[in-house]
Amino acid sequence: PDATAGAAAAARNGQLTKPPGSLGRLEDLAIWLAGWQSRERPQASAPQVVIFAGNHGIAARGVSAFPPEVTVQMVANFRHGGAAINQLCRAYGASMTVHALDLDRPTADFTASPAMTEAEVIAALTTGWNAVDPKAHLLVTGEMGIGNTTSAAAIAAALLGGAPEDWVGRGTGVDDHGLARKAEAVRTGLATHAAALSDPLQVLRCLGGREIAAMAGAIARARSERIAVVLDGFICCAAALVLERAQPGALDHCLAGHISAEAGHGRLLDALGKQPLLNLGLRLGEGSGAALALGVVQGAVACHSGMATFAEAGVSGA
Amino acid sequence: PDATAGAAAAARNGQLTKPPGSLGRLEDLAIWLAGWQSRERPQASAPQVVIFAGNHGIAARGVSAFPPEVTVQMVANFRHGGAAINQLCRAYGASMTVHALDLDRPTADFTASPAMTEAEVIAALTTGWNAVDPKAHLLVTGEMGIGNTTSAAAIAAALLGGAPEDWVGRGTGVDDHGLARKAEAVRTGLATHAAALSDPLQVLRCLGGREIAAMAGAIARARSERIAVVLDGFICCAAALVLERAQPGALDHCLAGHISAEAGHGRLLDALGKQPLLNLGLRLGEGSGAALALGVVQGAVACHSGMATFAEAGVSGA
Secondary structure, rough: OHHHHHHHHHHHHEEEEEOOOOOOOHHHHHHHHHHOOOOOOOOOOOOEEEEEEEOHHHHHHOOOOOOOOHHHHHHHHHHOOOOOOHHHHHHOOEEEEEEOOOOOOOOOOOOEEEEEHHHHHHHHHHHHHHHHOOOOEEEEEEEEOOOOHHHHHHHHHHOOOOOOHHHHOOOOOOOOOHHHHHHHHHHHHHHOEEEHHOOHHHHHHHHOHHHHHHHHHHHHHHHHHEEEEOOOHHHHHHHHHHHHHHHHOOOOOOOOEEEOOOHHHHHHHHOOOOOOOOOOOOOOOOOOHHHHHHHHHHHHHHHHHHEEEEEHHHOOOO | OHHHHHHHHOOOOHHOOOOOOOOHHHHHHHHOOOOOOOOOOOOOOOEEEEEEEEHHHHHHOOOOOOOOOOHHHHHHHHHHHOHHHHHHHHHHEEEEEEEEEOOOOOOOOOOOOOOOHHHHHHHHHHHHHOHHHHHHOEEEEEEOOOHHHHHHHHHHHHHOOOOOOOOOOOOOOOHHHHHHHHEEEEEEHHHHHHHHHHOOHHHHHHHHHHHHHHHHHHHHHHHHHHOEEEOOHHHHHHHHHHHHHHOOOOOOOOEOOOOOOOOHHHHHHHOOOOOOOOOOOOOOOOHHHHHHHHHHHHHHHHHHHHEEEHHHHOOOOO
């Protein structure tokens, strides 16, 4: 981030017509964004939401409440404007693009073999990298992929330790048996790929999915463009975790949009050192929680960039 | 609320292209609003923010970090578009009106005599009542009034009990001495008006302020128009508390937009039985926290009212 712009924004914040600190986290948010955007008055009117979709071999193990064909059906729903994320993008003026990654070729079942080849994971990372609009004011990365909370749980367990049970959750709504199958899949996956788990990118390749790799690629690209990222839920944060473990500090341009209802998300946010903006019990994915947080970021930026100073308004100070 | 519309909205919610419950509190919010608006698909694109300003005799007792002339200065700032609430109204497409209530005639110092006469409190309630646009999709009531957290603390202590220290907070930023003066003012006010405190409307008259009465009037009017209200912080909730104590259930059309950083607000929300949507450390007043929450409500309504159903989108169920 640009320390000069951040300092200018902090100075401006101190002169705005409000008691010092009275906008709470909105103030920190605007100043932080000023640093990343290199401007005293940051902008948030043109955010970008990119959605990546992938299919998972692990879905054959009964780890989801929904059948795998829902991935491609939901991609069609995104394209026709019918999903939750479409409505949220409209509400907050975000552009939205959808990338379906080889949906007819699911990843391999990671309990038996690596989910992706080297070429496949690089292709997915590249798709994510190229999906980012360098002119976006903010980026949200969302996903769709039946089975992908199991993949995300495996990544989290591999990179952060703990029992599989600490990381698996109900996802789209599995019952206790489904939850046990998820934990078992994670346990087997960790054992199968034990030799590869010291390298975060190998963790991504062996246990991840194309949409997860694409999110990681997009988040990394945003860093190179100095675009701030609003992180979504458990799966998005698992993708982000790969970057953080590969390069500590790689997520300094990211803030947590929300804490989801998926069981492991709070623990994952703690590991990333991120405080969520919202806590409303969402667990949908698609980038929906982060998109909802865009509304809050826009409010923060509107106040910071639009308010009058004490001098401009002729208001007495404390 | 309209139970038929609420039931229709709940049925629609169950058919939308998402796992059941996966939009968390957004789902409850949209269904609740459907009941108040008597339509299966509620609307939130045209909210109204009404700001009331009043001056307080109690301000002479050193209970604020800012001098009393800031009230009229901030009214000018509202009218010129320079305050935080102006930016938030623009960000979420809310209309905004400002009502300055006899600023050159502060209420009486409530430690010595009733803050308002019967005629004055009725005039303020009427101003609030008349300020509401019956066509608004949602209402936010905001306030400006140097000294009014002390007045709100006195109302809360009178109606809910507890020590003055439980209800006074730092407001715009008083130091420990200011905080002690606030508690002392509340203690004296409660003693002075002890005989009147069993009647919530007399509490409002003796300890309140014109802008607080006007907020109560506006919230009551919204109920008569079945317009849902997003409650703001400590002062707004003290005004709302008067209505709830006068008529239990009077706030069924209200939701808590946020929990503020003002010390007593969490306790006040508990007493009202309201769970806040946001918790971002705001303590500005002006309706700012509630206005910020409008963005979340708009996201909830956009999803509920705009999403495709499983049948419309051809997506398989669980």
